[in-house]
Amino acid sequence: MIYFVGAGPGNVDLITVRGRNLLEKADVVIYAGSLVSQEHLKFCREDCAVYDSASMTLEEMVEVMVEGYRQGKSVIRLHTGDPTIYGAIREQMDALDFRGIPYEVVPGVSSFTASCAVLNREYTLPGVSQTVIITRLEGRTPVPREEDLESLAAHKCSMAIFLSVLHIDEVVEKLKKGYGRDDVAVAVVYKATWKDQKIIRGTLKDISRKVHDEGIDRCAQILAGDFLKGIGERSFLYHPEFSHGFRDGRKG
Numbered sequence: 001m002i003y004f005v006g007a008g009p010g011n012v013d014l015i016t017v018r019g020r021n022l023l024e025k026a027d028v029v030i031y032a033g034s035l036v037s038q039e040h041l042k043f044c045r046e047d048c049a050v051y052d053s054a055s056m057t058l059e060e061m062v063e064v065m066v067e068g069y070r071q072g073k074s075v076i077r078l079h080t081g082d083p084t085i086y087g088a089i090r091e092q093m094d095a096l097d098f099r100g101i102p103y104e105v106v107p108g109v110s111s112f113t114a115s116c117a118v119l120n121r122e123y124t125l126p127g128v129s130q131t132v133i134i135t136r137l138e139g140r141t142p143v144p145r146e147e148d149l150e151s152l153a154a155h156k157c158s159m160a161i162f163l164s165v166l167h168i169d170e171v172v173e174k175l176k177k178g179y180g181r182d183d184v185a186v187a188v189v190y191k192a193t194w195k196d197q198k199i200i201r202g203t204l205k206d207i208s209r210k211v212h213d214e215g216i217d218r219c220a221q222i223l224a225g226d227f228l229k230g231i232g233e234r235s236f237l238y239h240p241e242f243s244h245g246f247r248d249g250r251k252g
Contacts, residue, residue: 014114029044033054040078058095125227134162153175161222
């Protein structure tokens, strides 16, 4: 069987139990060497064949997966974070579909949730935002015109921006236009949950300068929105006057 497994954002303990169990039993592992911690490989069997996808083409990866499957081996394609977000797995699955080869996707902890967690914040803060926009700035991979960063920011939602810190100046300018102000809170989290994690906090006024001063140009999440201030309304979920199927509302 072939498994697409999310390794989590960095810390090896943040892979799922299912992902770790599959990794320990795998015959073949193709891992994203430039992004996934090599610490994960310590859980592989000594006779497991390991391939670093950083130097491989799509065709080469598919060839390894297909050969392993046809030999009755357990094959893992180990992705960073959660493979369903900017994982480029669809083209791999298409190639397997074309050959009639089954596979399974095992989710992982995404860097966008890990980044919010290390900040001790909540994206969906009552009275502030109940929507999270996950997006990226256009790069070599184009972005549909309707999903331009400025247009998305106009919704005033919580935002998690991938793969864009290299162009932080452009990101900031688009966010300023979309939000309509420059005092919006921003946090840049470099390598969330890794040992060399860095957190930079600011607003749209000063975050670019701070990021440049730190020399961060890759492996970072840009989080933006008023949720970062951590000030919101009380949730009704545990409010004494709010009833639901497991608790009767009561007035104090």
